[in-house]
Amino acid sequence: MKLGEIGEFGFIGRIAARIAEGKGVRVGIGDDAAVTEVQPGYVLLTTSDMLIEQVHFDLAFTDPYRLGKKSLAVNLSDIAAMGGEPRHFLLSLAIPVDLPLEFLDRFIEGVLAMADQYGVILIGGDTCRSSAGLVVSITLHGEQLPDRVVCRAGARPGDAVFVTGTVGDSALGLAQLRQGETAGPAVDRHLDPVPRVRAGIALAEAGFATAMIDISDGLLADLGHIAERSGVGARVDAEQLPISPFFRAAASRLSTDHLALALAGGEDYELLFTAPAPLEERIIDLMAALGVMCRRIGTITAAGSGIVVTGEGGRTLAVPRAGFNHFSGT
Amino acid sequence: MKLGEIGEFGFIGRIAARIAEGKGVRVGIGDDAAVTEVQPGYVLLTTSDMLIEQVHFDLAFTDPYRLGKKSLAVNLSDIAAMGGEPRHFLLSLAIPVDLPLEFLDRFIEGVLAMADQYGVILIGGDTCRSSAGLVVSITLHGEQLPDRVVCRAGARPGDAVFVTGTVGDSALGLAQLRQGETAGPAVDRHLDPVPRVRAGIALAEAGFATAMIDISDGLLADLGHIAERSGVGARVDAEQLPISPFFRAAASRLSTDHLALALAGGEDYELLFTAPAPLEERIIDLMAALGVMCRRIGTITAAGSGIVVTGEGGRTLAVPRAGFNHFSGT
Numbered sequence: 001m002k003l004g005e006i007g008e009f010g011f012i013g014r015i016a017a018r019i020a021e022g023k024g025v026r027v028g029i030g031d032d033a034a035v036t037e038v039q040p041g042y043v044l045l046t047t048s049d050m051l052i053e054q055v056h057f058d059l060a061f062t063d064p065y066r067l068g069k070k071s072l073a074v075n076l077s078d079i080a081a082m083g084g085e086p087r088h089f090l091l092s093l094a095i096p097v098d099l100p101l102e103f104l105d106r107f108i109e110g111v112l113a114m115a116d117q118y119g120v121i122l123i124g125g126d127t128c129r130s131s132a133g134l135v136v137s138i139t140l141h142g143e144q145l146p147d148r149v150v151c152r153a154g155a156r157p158g159d160a161v162f163v164t165g166t167v168g169d170s171a172l173g174l175a176q177l178r179q180g181e182t183a184g185p186a187v188d189r190h191l192d193p194v195p196r197v198r199a200g201i202a203l204a205e206a207g208f209a210t211a212m213i214d215i216s217d218g219l220l221a222d223l224g225h226i227a228e229r230s231g232v233g234a235r236v237d238a239e240q241l242p243i244s245p246f247f248r249a250a251a252s253r254l255s256t257d258h259l260a261l262a263l264a265g266g267e268d269y270e271l272l273f274t275a276p277a278p279l280e281e282r283i284i285d286l287m288a289a290l291g292v293m294c295r296r297i298g299t300i301t302a303a304g305s306g307i308v309v310t311g312e313g314g315r316t317l318a319v320p321r322a323g324f325n326h327f328s329g330t
Numbered sequence: 331m332k333l334g335e336i337g338e339f340g341f342i343g344r345i346a347a348r349i350a351e352g353k354g355v356r357v358g359i360g361d362d363a364a365v366t367e368v369q370p371g372y373v374l375l376t377t378s379d380m381l382i383e384q385v386h387f388d389l390a391f392t393d394p395y396r397l398g399k400k401s402l403a404v405n406l407s408d409i410a411a412m413g414g415e416p417r418h419f420l421l422s423l424a425i426p427v428d429l430p431l432e433f434l435d436r437f438i439e440g441v442l443a444m445a446d447q448y449g450v451i452l453i454g455g456d457t458c459r460s461s462a463g464l465v466v467s468i469t470l471h472g473e474q475l476p477d478r479v480v481c482r483a484g485a486r487p488g489d490a491v492f493v494t495g496t497v498g499d500s501a502l503g504l505a506q507l508r509q510g511e512t513a514g515p516a517v518d519r520h521l522d523p524v525p526r527v528r529a530g531i532a533l534a535e536a537g538f539a540t541a542m543i544d545i546s547d548g549l550l551a552d553l554g555h556i557a558e559r560s561g562v563g564a565r566v567d568a569e570q571l572p573i574s575p576f577f578r579a580a581a582s583r584l585s586t587d588h589l590a591l592a593l594a595g596g597e598d599y600e601l602l603f604t605a606p607a608p609l610e611e612r613i614i615d616l617m618a619a620l621g622v623m624c625r626r627i628g629t630i631t632a633a634g635s636g637i638v639v640t641g642e643g644g645r646t647l648a649v650p651r652a653g654f655n656h657f658s659g660t
Contacts, residue, residue: 026373030559031481032411032543033377033472038368043356047363048420048454048469054461055424081362090378092467094385124378131384132462137422139378139469142363151361213362229360 003101008127011101015108015122022121024087034123036088038143045142045149047078053133061177064103066191067136068110074216075140076118076195077269081214083150083204084142086197088123089115092137094130118197148204150273155211155230159274161298162283164196166244167219168258171265172251185246193269199292200271208283212273218264220319222272223298224307230274233305236298238263238317263309263319274300333431338457341431345438345452352451354417364453366418368473375472375479377408383463391507394433396521397466398440404546405470406448406525407599411544413480413534414472416527418453419445422467424460448527478534485541485560485604491628492613494526494601496574497549498588501595502581515576523599529622530601538613542603548594550649552602553628554637560604563635566628568593568647593639593649604630 003011016029027035038044051057051071062070072089079086091111095104115122120140173190181187196214203209211230213222220236227234241262251258275283280296287294301308311317333341346359357365368374381387381401392400402419409416421441425434445452450470503520511517526544533539541560543552550566557564571592581588605613610626617624631638641647 026476027479027481031483032408033375033414035412035476035479035481036374036376038374040370044366044368044374044471045363046366046418046420046454046469046471048422048456048467050422050424050456050458050465050467052424052458052460052465055459078362082365084363088376090376090469092378092380094380094382094465124376126378126380126467128380128382129385130382130462132460135380135382135424135465135467137378137380137456137465137467139376139420141374141376146356146365149357149365151357151365153361 003095003099003104004097006101011104012127018112019122025121025123028121028123034088034090036123036141041145042143043146043149045079045082045084045144046139047075048137048139049074049078051136053135062191064106065110068107069114069192071136071138072111072114073193073195074269075138076197077214077216079140079142080195080197080200081212081271082142082144083148083200083209083212084144085201086118086120086140086142088121089138089140091122091125093127094135095127096130096132096134099134144204148207150204150209150212152211152213152226152229155226155232155274155300157232157300157302158277159210159300160277160280160296161223161234161236161272161274161300162294163219163242163270163272163297164199164287164292164294165268165270166242166247167215167268167270168247168262168265169244170267171261172247176250185244186250190267193267195269196271196292198290199287202286202290203273206286208275208279208286209273210275212271215268215270215272216266218266219268219272220263220307226272226274227307231303233301233303233307234298235301235308235310238309238311240295240297242293242295259317260319333425333429333434334427336431341434342457348442349452355451355453358451358453364418364420366453366471371475372473373476373479375409375412375414375474376469377405378467378469379404379408381466383465392521394436395440398437399444399522401466401468402441402444403523403525404599405468406527407523407544407546409470409472410525410527410530411542411601412472412474413478413530413539413542414474415531416448416450416470416472418451419468419470421452421455423457424465425457426460426462426464429464474534478537480534480539480542480603482541482543482556482559485556485562485630487562487630487632488607489540489604489630490607490610490626491553491564491566491630492603492605492624493549493572493627494529494617494622494624495598496572496577497545497598497600498577498592498595499574500597501591502577506580515574516580520597523597525599526601526622528620529617532616532620533603536616538605538609538616539603540605542601545598545600545602546596548596549598549602550593550637556602556604557637561633563631563633563637564628565631565638565640568639568641570625570627572623572625589647590649
């Protein structure tokens with residue numbers, strides 16, 4: 001069945017029928033605008049991410065269910081990086097006219113599965129025809145008490161730099177997909193990333209993190225964003241980078257620089273954050289209590305010192321710094 | 331100059347440099363999420379509209395400045411239709427790599443000119459490469475006291491149906507553009523619509539409107555949305571339709587049904603609303619005080635009576651009801 005057979009309003013109706021009433025939602029799908037509440041005393045956090053076929057995803061690599069999950073996951077990751085509790089989202093789709101309805105149904109199932117997992121509610125959006133590929137645009141609302149929100153701008157010289165989970169897996173997975181592999185833990189991390197929502201909220205509630213970002217552009221590029229907004233530099237110890245066993249095993253077989261993949265490969269959706277160095281043990285414990293590995297990988301340095309990566313014996317390494325830039329071709 | 335020469339972050343930086351600090355904005359462009367405040371006691375209104383090249387606009391017809399204005403205007407119109415005060419917005423763009431930077435600069439100027447006119451502030455978004463045409467996705471926040479918000483669902487049998495401004499001009503303008511005309515009042519209404527923000531707020535504050543929608547799909551289709559959500563029918567008197575002099579003059583020269591254009595042509599971005607019939611005079615006066623023409627065009631009828639259009643002598647007319655449906659080809 002094609003979308004044309006049920007029409008735009010039929011499609012929206014099918015989705016709306018699957019949405020439960022939700023906390024804080026006064027009017028959801030089906031009016032000119034959604035009407036929601038923000039808890040008294042809380043500020044509103046809003047993030048928006050657009051995913052474009054052939055730019056962000058390749059339908060030869062991903063199935064619609066995981067694409068739906070990932071579309072919401074990347075937005076959840078942004079709210080997590082502010083320490084916010086995700087609440088409500090809008091989903092806009094530009095749909096090629098010949099896309100099978102079964103594809104869309106599976107995509108929506110993936111979106112709603114991810115939404116259920118994190119307790120967020122679909123409240124609106126837009127649906128239209130695409131003249132080319134599939135376009136997904138999600139706007140996600142979160143909320144948090146204002147003094148708990150963690151921005152990129154709070155890192156101070158002497159702060160330690162931490163990262164959750166492992167880095168480089170997603171970039172490895174993408175490389176594997178391009179070389180014809182279709183499954184495996186790295187491929188899963190690329191196609192089905194896990195946003196660190198509870199870890200982000202816990203860090204915000206504890207008041208530990210001075211600055212935070214999620215790794216979407218690549219560890220060094222995203223650390224660069226923190227450094228720029230905070231007016232500081234940073235030193236990263238390459239030997240402390242958290243690398244998964246499968247990354248270590250597989251990277252050596254790929255014709256690519258193992259360290260560059262871990263430092264510049266994007267889409268890890270891990271949290272990269274800074275905190276006073278004396279809090280290291282408490283932070284590791286707090287994350288461990290949530291089942292999240294966390295490691296100190298470096299130190300914030302003075303303004304003007306840039307981002308420096310050191311290797312064995314503390315010598316400076318030359319590594320590519322640039323993350324993914326949509327218009328530079330890198 | 332091409333966008334590739336300044337890059338994604340260069341482009342974002344250029345935009346961010348032009349945004350002033352704004353009311354209710356704690357963190358704007360440049361973090362993982364925007365941080366804003368909603369006034370105590372107010373609810374949040376959120377709307378999102380996506381505009382796709384070759385679907386919603388044709389770069390052969392529109393200039394980038396007016397495309398920027400319209401991209402925000404259609405969202406302002408949605409907030410107006412809830413009676414909300416528009417506040418903050420996110421702008422996401424998928425940009426073809428060969429689009430000249432001058433085009434983008436003019437587009438952004440249009441967006442920001444519209445934003446300044448209505449006192450709304452750009453707080454974030456997303457920028458990426460497009461594999462095909464230009465994609466614009468805007469999410470706009472508004473706010474209002476909860477008991478003032480006007481939904482589609484409140485129309486009651488006996489209520490009068492009102493519409494602001496004139497209808498059909500935008501559809502006429504689009505028809506003229508397709509026939510090679512490039513200027514004129516109808517073309518202006520299509521390319522540069524005026525959202526009825528102050529009229530919507532005034533109706534909400536006065537508590538007059540029982541249901542409201544903006545005309546984007548077409549008068550009858552949008553009245554159908556009110557009827558469906560409210561569980562009522564409606565009767566429209568075709569002789570009361572507010573038709574502009576240039577519409578009347580030009581429509582007769584076009585090879586199209588004049589009445590169908592006024593009733594089913596979309597993108598008027600006028601407010602269509604219902605209110606108790608005895609309030610007619612007060613409503614006309616309230617709108618006139620804002621310089622907005624407003625006319626009663628019909629009456630809400632009982633559930634199950636459908637949408638009926640009557641002409642001279644009260645006889646029922648057969649008119650196309652369908653508005654724009656992205657997937658039906660109508």
